[in-house]
Amino acid sequence: MKKLPAYGVLILCLGIGSPAIAQTESYGASGVSQVAEAQLTLENMLNFAIQDEYLARGEYQKIMDKFGQKRPFSKIIKAEETHISLLKPLFVKYGFILPPDRGLELAVVPPTFAETLKVGVDAEIANIEMYELFLQEDLPTDVRDVFKRLLKGSESHLAAFTKSANR
Numbered sequence: 001m002k003k004l005p006a007y008g009v010l011i012l013c014l015g016i017g018s019p020a021i022a023q024t025e026s027y028g029a030s031g032v033s034q035v036a037e038a039q040l041t042l043e044n045m046l047n048f049a050i051q052d053e054y055l056a057r058g059e060y061q062k063i064m065d066k067f068g069q070k071r072p073f074s075k076i077i078k079a080e081e082t083h084i085s086l087l088k089p090l091f092v093k094y095g096f097i098l099p100p101d102r103g104l105e106l107a108v109v110p111p112t113f114a115e116t117l118k119v120g121v122d123a124e125i126a127n128i129e130m131y132e133l134f135l136q137e138d139l140p141t142d143v144r145d146v147f148k149r150l151l152k153g154s155e156s157h158l159a160a161f162t163k164s165a166n167r
Contacts, residue, residue: 040133040137042143046087046090046094046143049087049130049134049150052127052130053087054101055102055107056076056080056124056127058101058102058103061107062104063109064077067113072160073116076160079153082153086146087146087150090142117161118165120157120164121165124161128154128158131148131150132151134147135147
């Protein structure tokens with residue numbers, strides 16, 4: 001793996017992750033801040049990526065369970081399913097064990113719908129930062145392509161959450 005640029009190390013030092021799982025520092029994007037630069041292996045990156053997608057899906061599902069099938073959650077949760085389905089074959093191809101889905105278990109839902117939009121914004125920002133960090137690494141082409149696609153998806157989701165939050 002190549003060395004991370006200074007801002008990548010800064011992100012690792014400051015920590016990135018969804019505030020909804022502050023109590024679970026080692027899961028998803030939050031877990032990235034818990035590994036040293038040299039430990040950012042392909043297996044770790046795939047684990048953090050799918051955990052973060054599981055968590056986003058779990059958060060959005062719990063939000064819809066509490067507040068109903070409201071946009072943007074009702075649309076974006078479908079994309080989270082796609083993201084997970086893009087990552088799963090990479091675990092098989094590279095011989096890694098698929099981590100369990102703890103998204104629903106770890107998801108925390110704020111008391112108001114307006115606050116859920118902030119959760120969505122924060123989750124997508126953490127997701128974007130995670131994929132940007134991973135894309136600095138020397139990755140197999142198929143993994144790089146999936147991470148790029150997931151990054152673009154998260155950028156789109158961030159725009160949707162931001163637009164909804166600003167209404």
